[in-house]
Amino acid sequence: MNKLRSVMPMRALTLSEAFAVAELQATKLLELLELRSPSVDIAKVAELPKIEVHLEPRHRMPTLAGFSQWSDGRWLIVINKDSVPGRRRFTLAHEFKHIIDHNAARIAYRNIGHGDKRRHDQQIELICNHFAACVLMPRTWVKRAWANGIQGEEELAGLFKVSVEAMHTRLVYLGFLEDTRKPLAEYFRTDALGTINATAA
Template structure:
């Protein structure tokens, strides 16, 4: 019998304490996302590699729905994996596209949780991200949420532990953490366990506008 995780009454407030009052740089926002992901696991008492999500429905003022693709598209105004809506009373709706894979749905939900955490501070904290370019700003905010999801689903400490215990097969690792093989491949690369550029030394000296995006496949 699985014991349901207990959700602290001020869970979201505790995670929001990591967001400074003023604007963040993109790098600072990624660091905040990492710290929030680690703290969320800690607050919920999660010790397992695979992040459970049965607790989400018990977050105060949050409604979680799993909807067919056409409903998500109608609500979002475009095809989407999921969406988050909120109002001035800080009541949240999180909807996830049911017509995607199991790992995709898990990644989407983790991503949308970050939107919920950020919503009261998004205009202030992300005011300077994108250098005044709305399209770039939106893309980078999505990247920050994906970064949070990656660290929530695949904590560096636990991936490293599994790797050193000899669990190094991509499929085995992905299964243990409940993510796609593509997502795990990117995570292993970010931790330095695999190196897709090992035969291209010059690639280390070019700066990317955005870091590699995690996939939700």
């Protein structure tokens, strides 16, 4: 955990810097877990020190995909058991990013959202989504698969064990696909980064 946290600068970050740090942390995590090809065995996160993962049925958390909290001397990650497998995997990686950021978030993310609490919280969720996408669909791995002729969204989603929607969003972010759903005005916004990088589970 300390090796992942050490990547985070102890200063206020811009949103683009936070995204860059998230990708560096994702790359470091894959290196530490000795994961080199898809699909990522994200369950290895549950084997890390002071991490415990629980699955709960949907009726106990009907509006949540998951959450994390410090409890009884360890980090507890609770995942909605009834979510589809791709969503469960994405949620585990997403919540792990919240844990990595716990000590540094107050400083690193203090300018995120520019004083707007709702926007601040939304953009932190985007940062955690980006981390999860980088862990489950690493840039170099996706590029390698694409270069090897695996270019269909469903085929890539199957290879990386993520949802088709998550893979579509990742391919748009990496520049392999045009985002046909993005309104024209989005191309001219100065704060479009958050819109582009929102990653669905």
